[in-house]
Amino acid sequence: MNRKDHPQGTEDVLLDLGFDDAEELSAKAALALKLNELINQRGLSQTEAAVITGMTQPKVSQVRRYKLQNISLERLMQALVSLDQHVEISVQPARKAYAPGIIVAA
Template identity: 75%
Template sequence: MNRGDNVQATTNMLANLSLDNAEELSIKAALALRLNELINQRGLSQTETAAITGMTQPKISQIHRYRLQNISMERLMQALVSLDQCVEIVVQPARHARCAGITVAS
């Protein structure tokens, strides 16, 4: 990259790294962050979390370490529901062409 190159940064750090699946990784990370927060707040072990969510302990360990390659967004959302969370997906027109995409808020 040269000094004269025009690079537009986004608020998504993963997209700034030019990863092909940056948006998906960002969503998974946000879901995993909330899941890990809940696990810590409740003082659950990985084994207890696995029993509640129906996942295996190794999968919970992967989530704890944010190694999310083999875990789907759907599975992360199901785990949040298992921990008494309401996961809401809202589809609406983008106000600006630049803001089209997916966001996760907690």
Template identity: 65%
Template sequence: MTRTSNPGTRNVLYELGFEDAAELTAKVQLAIRFNDLIDERGLNQREVAALTGMTQPKVSQLRRYKLQNVSLERVMQALVSLDQHVEIRVRKARRSDAAGISVAA
């Protein structure tokens, strides 16, 4: 997680200078959905670990948004384990859009 200055964006992680801001943003958005699902279903961390194949400490990290040691792919797989459809779309950037990564969760 190296930091470089990139002022003037709409993403606070870019503005704080995180080179991996796009990936961190995607992980946060997916982790929010993951945590919402757990709350909606009233699951505890042990139950989530059993459903997702993750360890309980890894579930705890995700619950607390400690995302440094959790891959984007792992978060997506966890969502699939919770009966979610994760879709990745690649398209040409429009003039009104900057090239980059976005997640809708």
């Protein structure tokens, strides 16, 4: 997660802050948000969430605090599947309606 200068404002706050991996961080944040919502809805402790998702309790703690640097997109997706969620990845040509990039809708 290195920062670089990006003088022009965009719709991506992380990009505006100069993170060179802004798209990946945005995707991780969206998945973590959904994961945290599910943990809250089910009233799970971090230990219970760890058992269900196959993550360690410290990893669940990182997700709960949105410290996502050492957690892969794949791991977050697998955790959501463990909580009975359907995760779908869609690849489409970049056109006016779809600019090049990564978007996660959770």
